Amino acid sequence: MGAVTDDEVIRKRLLIDGDGAGDDRRINLLVKSFIKWCNSGSQEEGYTQYQRMLSTLSQCEFSMGKTLLVYDMNLREMENYEKIYKEIECSIAGAHEKIAECKKQILQAKRIRKNRQEYDALAKVIQHHPDRHETLKELEALGKELEHLSHIKESVEDKLELRRKQFHVLLSTIHELQQTLESK
Amino acid sequence: MERAVPLAVPLGQAEVFQALQRLHMTIFSQSVSPCGKFLAAGNNYGQIAVFSLSAALSSEAKEESKKPVVTFQAHDGPVYSMVSTDRHLLSAGDGEVKAWLWVEMLKKPPYRTSLEVPEINALLLIPKENSLLLAGGDCQLHVMDLETGTFTRALRGHTDYIHCLALRERSPEVLSGGEDGAVRLWDLRNSKEVQTIEVYKHEECSRPHNGRWIGCLATDSDWMVCGGGPALTLWHLRSSTPTTIFPMRAPQKHVTFYQDLILSAGQGCCVNQWQLSGELKAQVPGSSPGLLSLSLNQQPTAPECKVLTAAGNSCRVDVFTNLGYRAFSLSF
Numbered sequence: 001m002g003a004v005t006d007d008e009v010i011r012k013r014l015l016i017d018g019d020g021a022g023d024d025r026r027i028n029l030l031v032k033s034f035i036k037w038c039n040s041g042s043q044e045e046g047y048t049q050y051q052r053m054l055s056t057l058s059q060c061e062f063s064m065g066k067t068l069l070v071y072d073m074n075l076r077e078m079e080n081y082e083k084i085y086k087e088i089e090c091s092i093a094g095a096h097e098k099i100a101e102c103k104k105q106i107l108q109a110k111r112i113r114k115n116r117q118e119y120d121a122l123a124k125v126i127q128h129h130p131d132r133h134e135t136l137k138e139l140e141a142l143g144k145e146l147e148h149l150s151h152i153k154e155s156v157e158d159k160l161e162l163r164r165k166q167f168h169v170l171l172s173t174i175h176e177l178q179q180t181l182e183s184k
Numbered sequence: 185m186e187r188a189v190p191l192a193v194p195l196g197q198a199e200v201f202q203a204l205q206r207l208h209m210t211i212f213s214q215s216v217s218p219c220g221k222f223l224a225a226g227n228n229y230g231q232i233a234v235f236s237l238s239a240a241l242s243s244e245a246k247e248e249s250k251k252p253v254v255t256f257q258a259h260d261g262p263v264y265s266m267v268s269t270d271r272h273l274l275s276a277g278d279g280e281v282k283a284w285l286w287v288e289m290l291k292k293p294p295y296r297t298s299l300e301v302p303e304i305n306a307l308l309l310i311p312k313e314n315s316l317l318l319a320g321g322d323c324q325l326h327v328m329d330l331e332t333g334t335f336t337r338a339l340r341g342h343t344d345y346i347h348c349l350a351l352r353e354r355s356p357e358v359l360s361g362g363e364d365g366a367v368r369l370w371d372l373r374n375s376k377e378v379q380t381i382e383v384y385k386h387e388e389c390s391r392p393h394n395g396r397w398i399g400c401l402a403t404d405s406d407w408m409v410c411g412g413g414p415a416l417t418l419w420h421l422r423s424s425t426p427t428t429i430f431p432m433r434a435p436q437k438h439v440t441f442y443q444d445l446i447l448s449a450g451q452g453c454c455v456n457q458w459q460l461s462g463e464l465k466a467q468v469p470g471s472s473p474g475l476l477s478l479s480l481n482q483q484p485t486a487p488e489c490k491v492l493t494a495a496g497n498s499c500r501v502d503v504f505t506n507l508g509y510r511a512f513s514l515s516f
Binding site for chain 2: 107110111113114117118120121122124125
């Protein structure tokens with residue numbers, strides 16, 4: 001058990017400060033200087049040692065404060081990233097919906113285009129045939145001409161009938177005259 | 185044509201034969217399974233191969249996923265046409281129609297029927313009546329009831345063999361096109377020929393040097409596209425007038441409507457996409473020198489397998505995931 005925790009401890013210490021230059025060394029130095037100060041002789045030397053120890057202590061405290069601030073900063077960065085991640089997820093979902101919407105719109109637009117093209121194709125065929133109004137007008141004009149001509153035909157026939165009757169009357173009177181002259 | 189001369193080394197003869205078989209293979213028909221995840225293809229040796237579309241389209245697809253899941257000898261002669269119902273795959277060849285269960289592809293067909301029709305070129309399912317329409321070499325359309333398997337009627341009118349069939353959904357009419365150059369519309373309720381359009385008689389689309397045969401038909405209730413010997417033309421059915429002629433010199437063997445486009449394939453190696461106004465929107469090359477059939481997998485149960493597959497004069501089936509390019513090819 002002790003060996004395992006020792007390993008852990010060693011691993012942790014190596015991870016934090018493997019190169020031996022830094023806080024770990026400073027703390028070791030502090031402990032050594034404290035022991036030296038306790039065993040020191042003169043007042044002045046003790047005082048300088050004391051000042052030196054205080055400054056080392058404050059250096060350690062300073063680096064500790066720095067590490068705490070960095071830790072805080074990391075926590076806040078993590079929160080920030082979480083927030084951004086959630087926002088991006090939302091916008092991805094939104095984009096998916098928009099894509100589905102757009103696909104529906106494309107289908108609709110394709111249907112509309114197909115209808116338009118069908119209409120165009122039929123319209124082209126229809127254009128080849130002449131306009132209905134013109135044909136109707138032509139039909140009317142032809143009908144009127146037909147009527148007019150049939151009127152003329154009727155009047156000519158009437159005249160013909162009249163002339164025939166008149167000739168008939170003339171010829172019959174001539175015959176009668178001839179018969180009366182022969183009988184005399 | 186040279187015969188395959190057996191080499192002095194007996195080893196590898198089977199491989200040589202197989203390679204020659206693959207070289208001369210023509211895939212005549214395709215059909216998508218009702219679940220949308222499988223594609224069946226029938227070739228001129230009478231074999232049917234079933235490919236797994238979902239495996240070939242998935243992100244971990246390897247070379248083996250592009251090979252058939254199962255291949256079996258279905259008919260003695262070529263498999264000219266296939267169609268799928270809810271549970272069965274119906275395949276038709278020279279004179280017989282067989283029904284295979286999609287779930288158990290390798291077992292013997294649960295139903296088969298023989299008819300004296302020499303080549304059954306086209307099969308059409310009529311879902312409202314639950315019947316199957318067959319058309320082929322004897323110039324007649326035969327209606328077979330799917331539940332009982334008996335042939336109920338025969339529609340006569342064509343003077344030469346029939347190539348293709350199409351169903352006009354709104355009024356239950358069937359269009360058939362054949363070698364005699366006429367597209368005939370039949371009313372199914374009273375089994376009479378309603379309309380006849382003799383395509384080769386219209387000057388704008390007829391091409392006498394190609395012949396008058398109608399190789400492909402597709403209909404969209406009011407409109408119809410047909411092609412083959414005469415040029416590929418869009419017709420308005422009510423007035424029987426040709427409205428748009430698509431400027432494609434090669435005769436087309438298969439045509440279908442898709443969204444606002446018309447897709448056609450034929451003697452060239454490309455799948456052509458046309459707009460209804462007659463413009464060629466795109467020409468996507470496939471891997472076979474000539475294409476005989478197109479199949480669009482639009483089954484709602486498998487939207488991830490929504491692909492266009494094209495097959496023809498080779499042992500490969502091209503898969504187009506996006507109409508703009510050929511994604512890969514499945515092969516026998």
